[in-house]
Amino acid sequence: MQTTQHNKIISFLIWLSITMFYCYQSVLRMLPNIISDDVMAQFNVGAAEFGSFAGIYYIGYIVVHIPIGIALSKIGARKILPICIILTAIGLLPLILPLGWNSVIIGRALIGIGSSAASVGALQIFRIIYPAHFARMLGLMVSLGLLTAGYAGGPLATILLKIGMQSMVNILLYAGLSLALATYFLMPKSTEEVSENNIMSDIKAVLFNYKLLFTSLFAGLMIGPMEGFADAWGSVFLMNVYGVEKIAADILTLSIVLGMSFGCVILPFVTDKTGYYFGVTIGSGIVMFMCFAYMLTGTAHIAALNYICIIIGIFSAYQVVILAKIATFVSEERSGMAGAVANMIMMAFGGFFHNAIGRTLEHSWDGTLVNGAPQYSGEAFISSISIIPSSIIVAVIGLTAIAMTIFIKAKKAKLAEISSN
Numbered sequence: 001m002q003t004t005q006h007n008k009i010i011s012f013l014i015w016l017s018i019t020m021f022y023c024y025q026s027v028l029r030m031l032p033n034i035i036s037d038d039v040m041a042q043f044n045v046g047a048a049e050f051g052s053f054a055g056i057y058y059i060g061y062i063v064v065h066i067p068i069g070i071a072l073s074k075i076g077a078r079k080i081l082p083i084c085i086i087l088t089a090i091g092l093l094p095l096i097l098p099l100g101w102n103s104v105i106i107g108r109a110l111i112g113i114g115s116s117a118a119s120v121g122a123l124q125i126f127r128i129i130y131p132a133h134f135a136r137m138l139g140l141m142v143s144l145g146l147l148t149a150g151y152a153g154g155p156l157a158t159i160l161l162k163i164g165m166q167s168m169v170n171i172l173l174y175a176g177l178s179l180a181l182a183t184y185f186l187m188p189k190s191t192e193e194v195s196e197n198n199i200m201s202d203i204k205a206v207l208f209n210y211k212l213l214f215t216s217l218f219a220g221l222m223i224g225p226m227e228g229f230a231d232a233w234g235s236v237f238l239m240n241v242y243g244v245e246k247i248a249a250d251i252l253t254l255s256i257v258l259g260m261s262f263g264c265v266i267l268p269f270v271t272d273k274t275g276y277y278f279g280v281t282i283g284s285g286i287v288m289f290m291c292f293a294y295m296l297t298g299t300a301h302i303a304a305l306n307y308i309c310i311i312i313g314i315f316s317a318y319q320v321v322i323l324a325k326i327a328t329f330v331s332e333e334r335s336g337m338a339g340a341v342a343n344m345i346m347m348a349f350g351g352f353f354h355n356a357i358g359r360t361l362e363h364s365w366d367g368t369l370v371n372g373a374p375q376y377s378g379e380a381f382i383s384s385i386s387i388i389p390s391s392i393i394v395a396v397i398g399l400t401a402i403a404m405t406i407f408i409k410a411k412k413a414k415l416a417e418i419s420s421n
Helices: 002-043 047-063 065-074 077-090 101-129 134-151 153-163 165-186 199-207 210-220 224-242 246-274 277-295 302-316 318-329 332-363 378-385 387-420
Strands: none
Touching (some): 002 077, 002 101, 002 153, 002 165, 047 101, 047 332, 065 077, 065 101, 065 199, 065 332, 077 165, 101 134, 101 318, 101 332, 134 246, 134 318, 153 165, 210 332, 210 387, 224 246, 224 302, 224 378, 246 277, 246 318, 277 302, 277 318, 277 387, 302 318, 332 378
């Protein structure tokens, strides 16, 4: 009994340290929104240069997913995670030291590189320490990260106003270094699952896993409500189609993020209880499709839009559920790499939706200008946003086909086992 209780405490501390890292990198991800004026004034740069500073985080974040997955598989989380936390923290140094603007850009890229280990590491380690509640614990981490990113802005802005940017960044730097130290000592060797195969064997086992790749592709087609609508086009859609004021439109799109933070707790809990990973994901797609189909009529009741956005957010948490399932398509020591590849594929669709909606909107423009800027009609917005539910339908059909194939194969294997006995 004492051993079991001790293991539960250790597992919780491991989960807590990774979750704190995830929340920490969430704060650093949204930090440019808080310090934009100070950075542009201190380094004498304009909006374009600052945009490059903010955006390079995502380049660093995505490109190292596979290398970090390999490192976790070959070296182990106890060494890799603290190193990545340190890398994330020291990416702040150029904001404090007089090293020039180029170093600030490099530092931001380092923050993105280090941050990627939080999600990749969680996919690998949570599967080991919480085999029965993998999706639930992963979802809880993501939920806390979303809430941190959504609500840390106010306190950080207050701290910035009182003590200045350099002092605030110093606090964030030392917090990261302290977290790295705590993570190293909290992470026991027993949680490390190191692959004995060579690197090429690990890569082939993931990249040639067609079930993993196709599931990731179809899951990516469902990411539009969060990555395309909530991130970029939601507010302007609501303003042009429903005549909602800018502040109200921003609040409505923020409710999608709030809804997802709830969904990251609710959907994994349901999945853990039922075991229906594909069922929950497919059901989420159907609900999101229905919500968008209603909004795209252009006649939805204004009072209902808030509830619709929250529902969309809740079911956008399918991402956690399907990532947890994809990680089980390979052995435990390769689950981090599998999650990395799946996350890369799914996140890449964010760029697809941003560009596809923008190009469709441009193509639908009737030439109207207001103060020299293009003015798009409500019909043009409806046409461009229709890409999201159309993609969701394709995803639902594809995921249903994969789920049926897996079910039929499992049924045949069970019948073959029974007949052999």
